[in-house]
Amino acid sequence: METHRRASLKDVAALAETSIATASRALSGTGYVAEATRQRILDAARTLNYQPNLRARGLRQRVSHSVGLIIPNLLNAYYTALADSISQQLAARGYHLLLSSTRDDAATEQETVVDMVGQAVDGLIWVPSTAETDLLTYLADQHTPAVAIVRRLANDPIDTVVFEDRAGSRAATQHLLSLGHQRIAYIGGDMMYSSNRDRWQGYLEALRQAGLELDESLVKLGTNRGTWGTMATNDLLRLDPAPTAVFVASNAIMPGVIRTLRQAGVSLPGEMSLICFDDVDWFSFSVPPITAISTAYTALAEAAVDLLMTRITGTSGGADRPPVFMEVNFEFVLRRSTAAPRTGPLQFRDLHLVEAASAEGVS
Amino acid sequence: METHRRASLKDVAALAETSIATASRALSGTGYVAEATRQRILDAARTLNYQPNLRARGLRQRVSHSVGLIIPNLLNAYYTALADSISQQLAARGYHLLLSSTRDDAATEQETVVDMVGQAVDGLIWVPSTAETDLLTYLADQHTPAVAIVRRLANDPIDTVVFEDRAGSRAATQHLLSLGHQRIAYIGGDMMYSSNRDRWQGYLEALRQAGLELDESLVKLGTNRGTWGTMATNDLLRLDPAPTAVFVASNAIMPGVIRTLRQAGVSLPGEMSLICFDDVDWFSFSVPPITAISTAYTALAEAAVDLLMTRITGTSGGADRPPVFMEVNFEFVLRRSTAAPRTGPLQFRDLHLVEAASAEGVS
DNA sequence: GGCGACTCTGAGAACGTTTGCATCATCCTA
DNA sequence: TAGGATGATGCAAACGTTCTCAGAGTCGCC
Numbered sequence: 001m002e003t004h005r006r007a008s009l010k011d012v013a014a015l016a017e018t019s020i021a022t023a024s025r026a027l028s029g030t031g032y033v034a035e036a037t038r039q040r041i042l043d044a045a046r047t048l049n050y051q052p053n054l055r056a057r058g059l060r061q062r063v064s065h066s067v068g069l070i071i072p073n074l075l076n077a078y079y080t081a082l083a084d085s086i087s088q089q090l091a092a093r094g095y096h097l098l099l100s101s102t103r104d105d106a107a108t109e110q111e112t113v114v115d116m117v118g119q120a121v122d123g124l125i126w127v128p129s130t131a132e133t134d135l136l137t138y139l140a141d142q143h144t145p146a147v148a149i150v151r152r153l154a155n156d157p158i159d160t161v162v163f164e165d166r167a168g169s170r171a172a173t174q175h176l177l178s179l180g181h182q183r184i185a186y187i188g189g190d191m192m193y194s195s196n197r198d199r200w201q202g203y204l205e206a207l208r209q210a211g212l213e214l215d216e217s218l219v220k221l222g223t224n225r226g227t228w229g230t231m232a233t234n235d236l237l238r239l240d241p242a243p244t245a246v247f248v249a250s251n252a253i254m255p256g257v258i259r260t261l262r263q264a265g266v267s268l269p270g271e272m273s274l275i276c277f278d279d280v281d282w283f284s285f286s287v288p289p290i291t292a293i294s295t296a297y298t299a300l301a302e303a304a305v306d307l308l309m310t311r312i313t314g315t316s317g318g319a320d321r322p323p324v325f326m327e328v329n330f331e332f333v334l335r336r337s338t339a340a341p342r343t344g345p346l347q348f349r350d351l352h353l354v355e356a357a358s359a360e361g362v363s
Numbered sequence: 364m365e366t367h368r369r370a371s372l373k374d375v376a377a378l379a380e381t382s383i384a385t386a387s388r389a390l391s392g393t394g395y396v397a398e399a400t401r402q403r404i405l406d407a408a409r410t411l412n413y414q415p416n417l418r419a420r421g422l423r424q425r426v427s428h429s430v431g432l433i434i435p436n437l438l439n440a441y442y443t444a445l446a447d448s449i450s451q452q453l454a455a456r457g458y459h460l461l462l463s464s465t466r467d468d469a470a471t472e473q474e475t476v477v478d479m480v481g482q483a484v485d486g487l488i489w490v491p492s493t494a495e496t497d498l499l500t501y502l503a504d505q506h507t508p509a510v511a512i513v514r515r516l517a518n519d520p521i522d523t524v525v526f527e528d529r530a531g532s533r534a535a536t537q538h539l540l541s542l543g544h545q546r547i548a549y550i551g552g553d554m555m556y557s558s559n560r561d562r563w564q565g566y567l568e569a570l571r572q573a574g575l576e577l578d579e580s581l582v583k584l585g586t587n588r589g590t591w592g593t594m595a596t597n598d599l600l601r602l603d604p605a606p607t608a609v610f611v612a613s614n615a616i617m618p619g620v621i622r623t624l625r626q627a628g629v630s631l632p633g634e635m636s637l638i639c640f641d642d643v644d645w646f647s648f649s650v651p652p653i654t655a656i657s658t659a660y661t662a663l664a665e666a667a668v669d670l671l672m673t674r675i676t677g678t679s680g681g682a683d684r685p686p687v688f689m690e691v692n693f694e695f696v697l698r699r700s701t702a703a704p705r706t707g708p709l710q711f712r713d714l715h716l717v718e719a720a721s722a723e724g725v726s
Numbered sequence: 727g728g729c730g731a732c733t734c735t736g737a738g739a740a741c742g743t744t745t746g747c748a749t750c751a752t753c754c755t756a
Numbered sequence: 757t758a759g760g761a762t763g764a765t766g767c768a769a770a771c772g773t774t775c776t777c778a779g780a781g782t783c784g785c786c
Binding site for chain 4: 421
């Protein structure tokens with residue numbers, strides 16, 4: 001009896017004085033096995049603390065019951081909320097999660113995908129960092145089903161679930177328009193991601209429908225970072241006339257925006273209305289609470305897992321069905337950071353005035 | 364040539380007209396193989412899009428190059444920050460991450476650990492949900508090294524890395540004391556976790572050192588949730604005299620506390636000082652920015668991974684070394700939510716007064 | 727008393743790797 | 757010219773499972 005190894009089926013069989021095959025049958029509950037032997041085997045397994053080696057099982061069955069999830073970032077609440085939902089969904093179906101973040105680096109992404117395929121995951125859920133990628137043909141070669149989430153690939157070549165970026169963005173802009181704003185600034189993230197492009201389109205559409213023409217100086221397209229929020233906001237505040245409202249297209253940019261507005265002494269929503277695409281927890285207890293477009297994480301998670309499962313199990317047309325494209329709902333969350341524009345020029349003041357003013361919000 | 368399977372080493376060998384053994388050697392770069400054959404094999408691998416099956420490799424080598432990470436929650440920035448650090452550390456060492464969250468449910472935890480061991484991870488990093496657990500003997504039986512983080516197990520039977528909960532908590536309390544506060548409320552999380560117990564001890568120590576005696580009515584011990592923050596704060600505000608400062612022992616409780624204070628119209632830090640153990644991003648752009656005890660995530664991640672690696676590889680006394688216990692630094696981050704207590708009774712007012720007052724903070 | 731059906735069991739192949747060992751050619755050196 | 761290095765290759769075992777297959781025992785029924 002080796003003492004430096006986990007107990008294997010062989011050990012259990014030996015202790016129960018039976019064959020490996022019978023032990024396997026007894027433990028998995030398939031096929032015939034006499035009640036007496038079954039008990040002997042179960043007892044043996046218990047005394048040896050036997051735990052099946054899922055790696056070996058997977059090898060034999062060519063199924064791992066695990067799926068990989070690839071997200072850009074573990075520090076963005078947006079993605080961890082998603083990961084949480086997906087993990088729950090998968091657990092409910094008896095699947096494990098392999099989670100990796102790419103930091104939006106193409107090389108890391110490539111590496112990660114290859115790694116996961118090497119681990120022989122049954123499928124992949126994936127926030128692609130680019131619209132074009134040869135990983136796709138790679139995945140096809142490896143016969144590993146994948147579904148893209150949050151961002152689209154060119155021509156949606158695989159199952160895809162995204163948020164209603166365009167419609168949500170349009171709604172946000174329309175909200176500001178309906179309050180009477182005419183100079184609505186847009187601070188957006190990286191245009192290489194379809195989500196950001198679509199949000200941008202939504203903004204444009206709303207303006208067009210309102211018969212407004214685009215003022216390029218109000219548009220700040222950069223990256224999905226707080227630092228970008230700082231730069232962009234600084235630029236916007238220097239304009240004359242300044243915008244009366246700002247639409248921030250990603251929660252990741254918000255910290256910079258908010259901090260800069262506060263430092264500049266701009267009161268919200270008195271002197272500036274603020275709305276954000278994506279809703280994260282601290283928006284609700286910010287001062288003032290921030291009006292936002294909230295996206296349906298769990299719905300997206302559910303849809304993505306459902307799609308992947310049909311591909312993996314081959315059910316409901318699974319394997320050969322043409323790629324599906326889905327969008328999940330958004331919800332408009334009205335809080336207190338938006339109000340009708342006030343007439344007169346924007347004044348810069350120091351901090352204590354700001355916070356006094358910040359309570360003037362619409363209810 | 365089957366078309367429904369990933370290419371295996373056998374296929375590569377066949378295409379390159381050589382043996383499986385040689386193909387393996389060529390691809391792994393071990394042992395002798397003639398330059399010409401090596402090229403043939405590499406070409407074959409490329410045309411077939413060959414990807415080694417890590418599952419099979421792991422089976423043979425008895426090493427998976429993956430470690431499991433078990434955290435209570437994916438929605439708490441506290442833990443995802445940790446996960447992010449750990450994932451980076453592991454990646455740098457060529458290890459994969461299997462991540463699961465338990466939602467602090469003992470049954471789920473049990474299940475998860477067993478699952479991961481079944482997956483044959485090389486080791487486990489783990490935020491235990493209880494101090495006593497038979498999982499320990501289980502892990503020992505399975506010869507799977509594990510390190511506990513954030514929370515301690517009874518008698519620290521395995522390698523453990525935690526934050527300086529006690530010292531940090533003492534520092535926070537001393538800060539309030541030094542500002543002149545005498546009635547310092549404590550809102551704490553679940554006492555079944557060592558981290559919360561230690562924070563509680565730190566608070567007591569600081570009071571004792573200052574010669575103050577404990578006022579039970581100022582102590583609110585509950586769970587690590589925002590809803591608890593709401594309840595506890597409501598209770599505290601009803602006291603007469605009310606506390607002049609609140610020490611919140613976990614970021615997870617903060618949303619409820621902050622929201623309740625705002626709703627009640629309590630100005631920060633004018634009428635109430637507020638300090639929190641754990642620092643999360645929105646604290647810095649809250650109004651006012653919140654003074655906090657910041658813990659060294661990356662240091663903890665590094666230490667945990669280091670320890671685990673020595674156990675796995677058996678280096679530097681690895682396998683048999685007695686369990687190590689470590690604490691990592693905290694940092695006191697002074698912002699603007701704490702100030703000297705003001706004399707006179709606490710007054711409840713409506714929201715716009717609150718925010719005006721919130722700018723009175725110490726710099 | 728013969729035959730099919732049912733129950734139970736074990737031998738052995740297979741999954742895709744790595745690796746110890748044996749074999750064989752080639753080359754160098756004494 | 758013998759003989760040991762050295763380079764290059766393949767066979768086969770092993771990792772821990774599952775699963776097909778065949779064999780053996782038991783029972784019931786015609």
